[in-house]
Amino acid sequence: MSDILRLEHVTRRFGGLVVTDDLSLRVAVGERRALIGPNGAGKTTLFNLISGVLPVSSGQIWLQDQNITARPAAERAILGIGRTFQRNNLFAGLSVFENVCLAARRQQGLSSRVFRPAHRYAAVAEAAQGVLAQVGLLDRAGSIAGQLAYGQQRALEIAVALAARPRLLLLDEPTSGMAPAETNQMIDLIARLPPDLTLLIIEHDIDAVFRLANQITVLSFGSVLAEGAPDAVRQNAQVQEIYLGLPLERAD
Structure with missing residues (x-):
């Protein structure tokens, strides 16, 4: 299956602080990929780089066969990158x-x-x-x-x-702040989205991650610590250590 998104050696610096560190990532068409990791791992920064909110310091970002590294956010949206945010961006009135x-x-x-x-x-x-x-x-x-x-x-x-x-939808903590019933409704909604729509999901609710994702990438200090199918990531000792030393399905 072809890749819809490809990041090649992407780095983002804020002054002397490296937030995304030589990160490479491939996401296939139709994939449901979760990005997990502790606070400060660089997950939202990565979304900002993909969607064009922030420019990369170095590296390249590709949307299928198009190099979008220098494209502004509005052009990336036209090309097919959609996004939700941790805080809603609606017209409340x-x-x-x-x-x-x-x-x-x-x-x-x-x-x-x-x-x-x-x-x-x-x-x-x-x-x-x-x-x-x-x-x-x-x-x-x-x-x-x-x-x-x-x-x-x-x-x-x-x-x-x-x-x-x-074509690619970035969901930034879609279940954050929800009661259990609302969380289940949101998970069901996301699971019903068209199979040809590629999803990249930041989510802290590990149960939601394992219910939605067919691939998981774990970030730590702006780099990829582990990635793969949910069962493989669940058993990864380094990943378990990040989540307070608990088996991943029990981590908060």
Whole structure:
């Protein structure tokens, strides 16, 4: 299977601090890969490098056959990289439907047409309805985004990302701050995403990681400590040591 994402010897420095250290990574099309590691391991910085929020200090980033190392974030989004954030990036005062329509409009090249509401375009409205049905929020389409329950807001973030039709979706701690019932709903939502959509997931909930991922990369001090199938990573002694010396399935 071909790679959708390839990082080659990527380093990111902040002054004298090396946050990402000569990191190489390959992610295949359709893969569900989790990034795990302790706080400060460089996970969110890596997402920022992939999505174009931060430039690399050295190394290269490829999206399939395109070298995107120097591409700005907006161009990477057009090329098919979507992302959610640890803290939601919604328009709290707009409706659920309007939030998704704005993303769908940008995807269809209508962002410059500011004098007509996004939902007035038939193709945009149809795309938004389809995405909301996919994440279970179609019945809340008219609700104000800021008034949704927390778990529903996180689901709306995914809907907004999906409306841009990404090929690669970066999910930054999608279950963070959720109650157990909300966590299970989010895991089910992510598991239902189309199989041809590649997922790269930062997640601290180890149970969620093993329920969602078919490949795991463990980061430590900005470098890859271990990677592979979940069972192999679970048994890795170095990985267990990072997680407080506990068997990985019991680590917090």
